[in-house]
Amino acid sequence: MIVKGKTFKYGDNVDTDVIIPARYLNIAEPEELAKHCMEDIDTDFVQKVNLGDIIVANKNFGCGSSREHAPLVIKVCGVGCVIASSFARIFYRNAINIGMPILECDEAAKKIEADDEVQIDFETGVITNVTKNETYQALPFPAFIQGIISSGGLLKSLKERGAGC
Amino acid sequence: MGMTMTQKILAAHAGLKTVVPGQLIEANIDLALANDITGPVAIRELEKAGFTKVWDNTKIALVMDHFTPNKDIKSAEQCLECRQFSAKHNIVNFFDVGQMGIEHALLPEKGLTAPGELIIGADSHTCTYGALGAFSTGVGSTDMAAGMATGKAWFRVPSAIKFNLTGTLPEYVSGKDVILYIIGKIGVDGALYKSMEFCGEGANALTMDDRFTICNMAIEAGAKNGIFPVDEKTMGYITGRVTRPVTVYEADEDAVYDEVINIDLSALRPTIACPHLPENTKPIDEVKGLEIQQSVIGSCTNGRIDDMRIAAAILKGKKVCKTVRTIIIPATQEIYLQCIREGLLEIFVEAGAIVSTPTCGPCLGGHMGILAQGERAISTTNRNFVGRMGHITSEIYLASPAVAAASAITGVITDPAEV
Numbered sequence: 182m183i184v185k186g187k188t189f190k191y192g193d194n195v196d197t198d199v200i201i202p203a204r205y206l207n208i209a210e211p212e213e214l215a216k217h218c219m220e221d222i223d224t225d226f227v228q229k230v231n232l233g234d235i236i237v238a239n240k241n242f243g244c245g246s247s248r249e250h251a252p253l254v255i256k257v258c259g260v261g262c263v264i265a266s267s268f269a270r271i272f273y274r275n276a277i278n279i280g281m282p283i284l285e286c287d288e289a290a291k292k293i294e295a296d297d298e299v300q301i302d303f304e305t306g307v308i309t310n311v312t313k314n315e316t317y318q319a320l321p322f323p324a325f326i327q328g329i330i331s332s333g334g335l336l337k338s339l340k341e342r343g344a345g346c
Numbered sequence: 347m348g349m350t351m352t353q354k355i356l357a358a359h360a361g362l363k364t365v366v367p368g369q370l371i372e373a374n375i376d377l378a379l380a381n382d383i384t385g386p387v388a389i390r391e392l393e394k395a396g397f398t399k400v401w402d403n404t405k406i407a408l409v410m411d412h413f414t415p416n417k418d419i420k421s422a423e424q425c426l427e428c429r430q431f432s433a434k435h436n437i438v439n440f441f442d443v444g445q446m447g448i449e450h451a452l453l454p455e456k457g458l459t460a461p462g463e464l465i466i467g468a469d470s471h472t473c474t475y476g477a478l479g480a481f482s483t484g485v486g487s488t489d490m491a492a493g494m495a496t497g498k499a500w501f502r503v504p505s506a507i508k509f510n511l512t513g514t515l516p517e518y519v520s521g522k523d524v525i526l527y528i529i530g531k532i533g534v535d536g537a538l539y540k541s542m543e544f545c546g547e548g549a550n551a552l553t554m555d556d557r558f559t560i561c562n563m564a565i566e567a568g569a570k571n572g573i574f575p576v577d578e579k580t581m582g583y584i585t586g587r588v589t590r591p592v593t594v595y596e597a598d599e600d601a602v603y604d605e606v607i608n609i610d611l612s613a614l615r616p617t618i619a620c621p622h623l624p625e626n627t628k629p630i631d632e633v634k635g636l637e638i639q640q641s642v643i644g645s646c647t648n649g650r651i652d653d654m655r656i657a658a659a660i661l662k663g664k665k666v667c668k669t670v671r672t673i674i675i676p677a678t679q680e681i682y683l684q685c686i687r688e689g690l691l692e693i694f695v696e697a698g699a700i701v702s703t704p705t706c707g708p709c710l711g712g713h714m715g716i717l718a719q720g721e722r723a724i725s726t727t728n729r730n731f732v733g734r735m736g737h738i739t740s741e742i743y744l745a746s747p748a749v750a751a752a753s754a755i756t757g758v759i760t761d762p763a764e765v
């Protein structure tokens with residue numbers, strides 16, 4: 182799988198409360214909820230983001246609560262991947278489980294700037310910065326994690342694999 | 347490269363000879379746990395995805411502990427959903443009012459967690475079972491649903507921090523003080539993604555209940571899990587509870603750790619975490635004298651029999667301060683019964699405390715002791731976030747049962763050695 186898009190750049194400790202503020206958690210429909218994605222850190226994010234765009238951030242992205250709504254709204258907004266130096270543990274799991282691609286790569290997180298054009302090959306873990314003509318290597322996901330993401334989430338991929346009953 | 351205890355358990359459950367930190371693996375789980383809050387979400391996910399059967403009806407535990415006995419209609423409906431699901435799939439380990447206890451005290455007691463096993467739970471304090479030498483960790487609702495459907499979960503293999511414990515605890519200092527001290531030292535993300543592996547002769551000297559308390563709060567340092575080596579105390583604890591064969595894993599001699607932290611238990615003081623983060627710790631000497639309105643002794647952190655005994659030893663023949671609502675909650679029915687047999691309930695009631703049936707209750711600001719504006723509690727629970735026990739201006743000071751009992755008597759935060 183390959184994604185390509187322009188980047189949005191954020192700093193350390195982007196928490197789940199700024200990704201999707203708790204005051205909206207009574208909204209059940211993902212599309213409605215996603216209208217508030219990143220609202221408290223980047224007011225125009227939802228207006229500016231295009232399908233395939235990439236979020237780049239520094240350490241501990243997604244810290245805070247364990248709400249699955251956080252990776253969900255990012256996914257529903259059409260973001261193709263989140264690249265960060267590190268992710269908070271439960272956000273990392275939840276993102277993969279709902280089929281939201283993420284990559285950990287400190288070099289990419291540091292060198293990519295806002296609005297750079299970036300292409301990601303998930304099979305090899307190679308991140309290409311088209312604007313700067315640089316490449317960075319992230320640890321690629323093993324086949325079964327790639328399977329989860331390309332199926333659109335853990336439960337769908339398990340169903341496809343004929344797992345369970 | 348040698349493996350840590352956690353890495354060995356993960357490798358074995360993934361059918362691999364070795365694993366390295368950062369590696370993503372798929373592993374077989376031995377138990378999947380959810381409660382009355384996270385259970386319904388996972389059940390709906392499972393059904394939405396079209397799974398009509400569960401993987402193994404004996405290896406799923408559903409514990410109705412957070413808002414039970416049900417505090418309102420919404421919580422009653424959440425339990426109803428779990429009850430109906432359990433009936434439909436014949437879930438053997440469904441624990442309703444009468445059998446239930448706080449999940450992380452209940453499962454070890456029922457023999458559902460054992461050394462060497464791999465347990466996931468849709469509750470962040472699932473890390474408690476590391477006290478038994480198991481790998482256990484908290485997950486999201488999709489993970490739980492997948493676990494119930496397939497008996498598998500994926501993991502990123504963690505690196506580890508080794509805590510080398512020496513010496514023995516002084517009087518009135520307990521496992522709670524050890525873990526609060528550690529969180530104060532490394533911070534709430536000090537062990538992010540990592541295992542906290544406890545070892546050394548000091549670890550062997552700790553009681554099982556102290557080990558449960560310590561592993562319970564590993565998540566408060568951001569850790570994936572906390573774990574103790576298996577010794578004769580562990581085997582003593584599981585005797586009569588666990589009948590299936592168990593596998594004991596030990597860290598390799600050449601296991602690699604990110605860091606080794608030495609802690610001399612004999613030098614520790616009763617430790618308090620001040621509002622509003624568990625890392626805001628201070629020795630009792632710097633906090634004592636602060637007035638409180640409520641004292642809570644219970645929760646998955648400190649509602650076990652050792653906790654009840656130390657509280658009773660301090661409260662015996664004394665009265666709690668008139669201005670302190672003192673709420674004592676044995677974590678399970680078995681602990682409750684043991685308290686009755688040992689005469690502890692009589693001591694509590696005579697002292698002017700109240701004793702509740704097992705429930706999470708006040709720990710998450712659910713019911714049974716909500717704080718009003720500006721009120722302050724001393725509590726043996728594990729989180730002191732803004733508004734956790736009630737009004738957003740209320741304050742929670744986390745402490746051991748000994749400190750909570752002593753403070754209930756005097757009405758101010760008190761060193762148990764001084765009552």
Ligand code: SF4
Nearest residue numbers: 448645646706709710
């Ligand atoms: S006692 Fe508190 S921390 Fe423990 S499971 Fe219940 S709500 Fe969670």
